[in-house]
Amino acid sequence: MAARPDMYRYHNGEKAPLQFSVTEYEARIHTLRQLMASKGVKAAVFTSMHNISYYSGFTYCAFGRPYGLVVTADAAVTISAGIDAGQPWRRSFCDNITYTDWQRDNFWRAIVSVAGEGISIGYESDHLTLLQLEKLKSFLKPSETVDLFEATMQQRMRKSPAEIELIRAGAAVADVGGFAIRDAVKEGVREIDVAMAGRDAMELEIAKRFPDAEYRDTWVWFQSGINTDGAHNPVTARKLERGDILSLNTFPMISAYYTALERTMFVGEVDEASLEVWQANVAAHEYGMSLLKPGARCSEVTEQINGFFTERDLLQYRTFGYGHSFGVLSHYYGREAGLELREDINTVLEPGMVISMEPMLTIANGEAGAGGYREHDILIITDEGNDNITKYPYGPAFNVIG
Numbered sequence: 001m002a003a004r005p006d007m008y009r010y011h012n013g014e015k016a017p018l019q020f021s022v023t024e025y026e027a028r029i030h031t032l033r034q035l036m037a038s039k040g041v042k043a044a045v046f047t048s049m050h051n052i053s054y055y056s057g058f059t060y061c062a063f064g065r066p067y068g069l070v071v072t073a074d075a076a077v078t079i080s081a082g083i084d085a086g087q088p089w090r091r092s093f094c095d096n097i098t099y100t101d102w103q104r105d106n107f108w109r110a111i112v113s114v115a116g117e118g119i120s121i122g123y124e125s126d127h128l129t130l131l132q133l134e135k136l137k138s139f140l141k142p143s144e145t146v147d148l149f150e151a152t153m154q155q156r157m158r159k160s161p162a163e164i165e166l167i168r169a170g171a172a173v174a175d176v177g178g179f180a181i182r183d184a185v186k187e188g189v190r191e192i193d194v195a196m197a198g199r200d201a202m203e204l205e206i207a208k209r210f211p212d213a214e215y216r217d218t219w220v221w222f223q224s225g226i227n228t229d230g231a232h233n234p235v236t237a238r239k240l241e242r243g244d245i246l247s248l249n250t251f252p253m254i255s256a257y258y259t260a261l262e263r264t265m266f267v268g269e270v271d272e273a274s275l276e277v278w279q280a281n282v283a284a285h286e287y288g289m290s291l292l293k294p295g296a297r298c299s300e301v302t303e304q305i306n307g308f309f310t311e312r313d314l315l316q317y318r319t320f321g322y323g324h325s326f327g328v329l330s331h332y333y334g335r336e337a338g339l340e341l342r343e344d345i346n347t348v349l350e351p352g353m354v355i356s357m358e359p360m361l362t363i364a365n366g367e368a369g370a371g372g373y374r375e376h377d378i379l380i381i382t383d384e385g386n387d388n389i390t391k392y393p394y395g396p397a398f399n400v401i402g
Contacts, residue, residue, distance in 0.1 A: 004102040007110040011096070012086025017212040018057040018093055019255035024162050025093040028055055029076055031155055036071070041122040041146050043115035044071045045136065048127035050334035051152055052078065053256040054327075058092040059214075060084075066107045066132065070114040077114045079107060091214070108139040117141045122148040150338070156327050157336045159352050163257070164380055167326055167354055169209055170252050170259030171378050171389040177202040177250035178261045178392040181222060185401040187242050187267060191227070195220040195235045202252045210254060217253040217330060222246070224267075228372035229362050231262075231320065232331070242268040242402075245371035256328045261392055262358060262376030265399040273368035275396060277314070281361050282395045284308050285375040288322055288341075288357040293385040298345040305341075305359060314361055319372075321345075323356040326378060353381045 018025070032055060036044055046052050046069040053059040056078050060067040067088075068079035077095045080088035089096035099110040115121065121142040126149045128136065137145070159167070180201035184194045198220040206215060224240050227233050228247040240246070246265035251258065264278055287308055291301045305322050309315040325339035338347050339355060349355070358376035363369045377390035393399070 006106045007097050007099045010086050010098045011089050016090040020162050039146050040120050042119040044122035050328045056092045058088050059256040079110045120144045122146045124149045157339045168389050173202050173205045173252040174250045174259050174261035175392045176205045181248050190237045191222050191235050195222040219251050221249040226365050240267050258329045262374050264373045268402040277369040281373040284359045292379050296349045298341050298347045302341050317361040319362050326354040349381050351383050
């Protein structure tokens with residue numbers, strides 16, 4: 001019986017059209033190699049979904065298995081499990097090696113076959129588990145390990161023109177989902193029914209705009225009543241009632257790129273106390289958007305909005321930061337934490353960055369105006385200021401439904 005291989009190349013079919021050109025991926029790898037050289041890194045071993053997708057075009061489905069991308073001075077190779085057959089190669093702009101599961105840790109043997117042993121290895125501290133870090137050290141025997149988490153995040157924070165074009169399209173798709181949700185809202189309808197209407201509309205719009213893409217992970221969080229108190233509360237089968245506060249949240253995913261639309265709504269009517277809080281949050285939203293311009297520091301923008309809420313005795317109802325970056329991220333992978341509107345983030349905004357403005361106030365159940373209020377727009381930082389690419393209207397004039 002022939003020995004089973006530890007790994008092999010399964011280049012099945014032809015390369016698929018990727019979301020970006022080969023030139024775009026080559027430019028990202030070129031910048032990465034400059035970064036590696038500056039840190040003395042001879043081989044970078046990426047394991048996160050966001051960095052593998054960003055640098056290669058391949059977005060993996062882990063299902064308990066490790067995946068990787070190895071970049072050296074002259075090679076870039078994705079490492080994938082046999083269960084995926086030829087799809088990882090077709091969706092990688094670069095080479096691909098499939099590892100087998102005939103024996104434990106063939107993943108790391110495949111990594112070694114590209115990276116080699118005894119050299120300086122770059123890795124991601126925000127993703128590699130303690131278990132896998134020990135295996136990296138055991139198999140690669142690195143002369144040193146260098147954390148590339150922060151540096152690669154900084155690269156991803158600064159968008160190329162091609163990325164900005166895709167993010168614009170994603171924002172437009174989110175708007176399509178928003179209008180579909182608005183059409184579906186009525187008394188007696190379940191949250192899940194409204195959410196599905198928005199999701200289906202976005203899936204169809206993505207397929208129309210991007211016929212060569214892979215489709216997955218687009219979703220909607222549509223919340224009503226007490227379920228609006230948290231920004232990430234899951235959808236339920238609760239039926240909408242007249243006077244309910246609603247939270248519309250659409251999230252199209254296009255080739256691992258996340259965009260979002262979030263709006264406060266009411267069913268039929270809005271009471272005076274709720275209207276007062278809603279209008280205050282809308283005013284904070286508009287004020288916050290006016291602050292997003294080149295040279296603004298994230299922490300300073302945050303403090304200015306804090307001051308706005310403090311003047312209105314509302315700051316105690318704020319529940320999280322006022323905005324974040326966009327790009328290769330999702331609710332279960334990625335996050336460019338260096339570009340968030342929080343007190344402890346001192347990043348200075350630059351043209352080409354993309355950031356949301358999304359103030360949220362939560363009033364506890366049983367109090368006047370109870371519920372969660374949130375508006376969310378996506379803004380591209382330009383030389384002159386910002387470009388708001390979210391078009392679905394916010395505020396009471398458009399979002400009291402029925």
